[in-house]
Amino acid sequence: MLSATLTFLNRLPKPYRRIPQPWHFIxxxxxxxxxSYAFWGTITQIVSAILSALLLLVVGAFGLAMIxxxxxxxxSEEGRREEERWYEENDPRGNGPRGAL
Numbered sequence: 001m002l003s004a005t006l007t008f009l010n011r012l013p014k015p016y017r018r019i020p021q022p023w024h025f026i027x028x029x030x031x032x033x034x035x036s037y038a039f040w041g042t043i044t045q046i047v048s049a050i051l052s053a054l055l056l057l058v059v060g061a062f063g064l065a066m067i068x069x070x071x072x073x074x075x076s077e078e079g080r081r082e083e084e085r086w087y088e089e090n091d092p093r094g095n096g097p098r099g100a101l
Contacts, residue, residue, distance in 0.1 A: 036043065073079040 074083070
C-alpha cells in the first residue's frame with residue numbers, strides 16, 4: 001500500500017521542484033528586515049513579556065522550593081533536634097541557658 005502511494009506521488013508533476021534563484025534569499029531577508037523594522041515595538045514588547053513571565057516563574061519556583069524545603073526540614077528528625085538544641089541554648093524567657101539557675 002505504501003509502495004503504491006509513493007509510486008503514485010512520484011508520477012505526479014512536480015511544480016514545487018524549482019531551481020532556487022539567488023534573489024529568493026535576498027527577497028526573504030528583505031521581507032524579514034521590513035517586518036522587523038515595521039513591528040519592532042511589538043516584537044520587543046512580546047519578547048519582554050515572555051522574559052518577564054519566565055523570570056517570575058523562576059523566582060516563584062525558587063520561593064516555593066525554599067518554603068517546601070524549610071517545612072520538610074522542620075518536620076524532620078534533624079530539624080526537631082536542632083530546634084530543641086536552640087531552645088536549650090537560648091531560653092526565650094530571657095533566663096539564659098537552661099540549667100544556669
